[in-house]
Amino acid sequence: MGNLRFMTAGESHGPRLTAILEGIPAGLGLSEEAINKDLARRQQGYGRGGRMKIETDRVEILSGVRFGETLGGPVTLSVINKDWTNWTDRMAAFGNPAGEKVTAARPGHADYVGVQKYDREDIRDILERSSARETAMRVAVGGVCKALLSACGMEVVSHVVEIGGIKVNEDKINRDEIGKGSSELNCYDAEAEEKMKERIRGAKEAGDTLGGVFEVIVRGAPIGLGSHIQWDRRLDAALAGAMMSIQAIKGVEIGAGFEYAELPGSKAHDEMYYDENKKVYRRTNHAGGLEGGMTNGEEITIRAVMKPIPTLMTPLHSIDIESKEAVLACKERSDVCAVSAASVVGEAMAAFVIARAVVEKFGGDAMTDLLSAMNAYKARLAGE
Numbered sequence: 001m002g003n004l005r006f007m008t009a010g011e012s013h014g015p016r017l018t019a020i021l022e023g024i025p026a027g028l029g030l031s032e033e034a035i036n037k038d039l040a041r042r043q044q045g046y047g048r049g050g051r052m053k054i055e056t057d058r059v060e061i062l063s064g065v066r067f068g069e070t071l072g073g074p075v076t077l078s079v080i081n082k083d084w085t086n087w088t089d090r091m092a093a094f095g096n097p098a099g100e101k102v103t104a105a106r107p108g109h110a111d112y113v114g115v116q117k118y119d120r121e122d123i124r125d126i127l128e129r130s131s132a133r134e135t136a137m138r139v140a141v142g143g144v145c146k147a148l149l150s151a152c153g154m155e156v157v158s159h160v161v162e163i164g165g166i167k168v169n170e171d172k173i174n175r176d177e178i179g180k181g182s183s184e185l186n187c188y189d190a191e192a193e194e195k196m197k198e199r200i201r202g203a204k205e206a207g208d209t210l211g212g213v214f215e216v217i218v219r220g221a222p223i224g225l226g227s228h229i230q231w232d233r234r235l236d237a238a239l240a241g242a243m244m245s246i247q248a249i250k251g252v253e254i255g256a257g258f259e260y261a262e263l264p265g266s267k268a269h270d271e272m273y274y275d276e277n278k279k280v281y282r283r284t285n286h287a288g289g290l291e292g293g294m295t296n297g298e299e300i301t302i303r304a305v306m307k308p309i310p311t312l313m314t315p316l317h318s319i320d321i322e323s324k325e326a327v328l329a330c331k332e333r334s335d336v337c338a339v340s341a342a343s344v345v346g347e348a349m350a351a352f353v354i355a356r357a358v359v360e361k362f363g364g365d366a367m368t369d370l371l372s373a374m375n376a377y378k379a380r381l382a383g384e
């Protein structure tokens with residue numbers, strides 16, 4: 001679906017991470033500042049491990065931009081791994097003077113399956129790429145996509161709604177404020193956030209880890225992004241797939257999602273009304289802004305659940321990949337909880353999918369053409 005695409009490269013402890021984003025129209029103003037702000041947000045969060053004290057992620061734009069505007073060619077983005085200098089022996093491209101292999105597979109990580117599939121003897125050959133360090137590049141890509149969406153009057157925000165069984169009180173949250181504040185856990189219920197932090201503290205003390213749920217909200221999307229015409233053109237499917245592609249995300253729902261199982265049709269669907277000023281409007285948004293695989297003009301709401309981090313300081317029972325003997329899983333330095341970081345990655349992935357749908361619908365060569373096409377389309381819908 002669509003012509004916007006990206007690819008990332010780099011190992012968690014290699015010298016750099018890189019992404020190439022292709023299909024951004026020419027003439028889009030970009031600010032490194034805005035991208036860096038999101039990179040910093042991704043690094044935050046109570047419960048993150050020692051690595052985040054080492055890194056200060058800053059994007060370098062290496063191609064596709066001149067004097068702050070995109071040229072229409074591939075945009076190359078890069079972030080330095082400061083920690084690499086501490087790992088040059090273990091990450092040596094040729095020869096391995098340190099030579100210490102990781103052989104105790106961590107259940108819940110890519111370790112065991114990866115060494116089998118890629119015929120490797122050292123779990124490090126797998127974990128370097130399976131690590132969610134890679135999500136820094138997704139956030140950089142998402143930053144460029146957010147700039148495109150902003151030029152089209154859209155924004156993507158997120159918040160954490162549950163950690164380790166502690167849920168926010170949704171009635172207390174002013175949804176218009178989401179995206180405007182900043183808190184350690186990207187949470188908009190201060191009382192719940194304190195309880196979440198307490199729970200994370202407890203998990204850390206016990207050598208355990210936690211997961212949770214975040215919500216991504218897309219505001220300002222016009223009617224008709226995506227399509228009902230074919231399975232792979234449905235925007236809800238693309239959004240769900242993009243969320244599931246984030247490391248440790250194990251479930252996604254759009255709008256009321258799994259709650260639909262309890263609701264009769266009379267309470268499930270968003271009834272439609274007409275008002276001279278508001279035009280067609282709804283009083284509810286259970287559909288989460290998507291009907292028939294297309295945006296319906298309401299806020300897009302996506303929730304995703306993150307499983308608890310698989311590296312535990314009180315390690316799980318496992319096997320040694322060489323000897324097949326029973327061992328305890330390896331204890332790499334690790335996060336205890338990274339749901340708030342994942343919420344920022346969720347924003348980035350949603351921004352990419354929506355930007356791709358925008359470029360597909362309105363054209364991807366020049367921002368001027370894209371905006372003219374979008375405005376003409378909106379004028380038609382408004383009956384002008």
Ligand SMILES: Cc1cc2nc3c(=O)[nH]c(=O)nc-3n(C[C@H](O)[C@H](O)[C@H](O)COP(=O)(O)O)c2cc1C
Nearest residue numbers: 109110130131132247248310311334335338341342
């Ligand atoms: C932002 C973020 C940070 C993460 N930090 C860690 C970590 O410190 N330690 C760890 O074992 N897993 C961490 N994970 C999860 C693993 O990367 C993930 O579970 C692993 O790659 C296996 O993929 P799967 O869970 O999707 O099957 C993190 C995930 C995200 C999104």
Ligand SMILES: C=C(O[C@@H]1CC(C(=O)O)=C[C@@H](OP(=O)(O)O)[C@H]1O)C(=O)O
Nearest residue numbers: 049051130131132133136332333334335
């Ligand atoms: C580096 C990041 O997250 C990492 C994700 C991760 C994993 O297994 O996914 C393991 C940890 O890596 P390390 O052993 O180097 O501390 C996290 O810190 C990051 O988010 O930038």
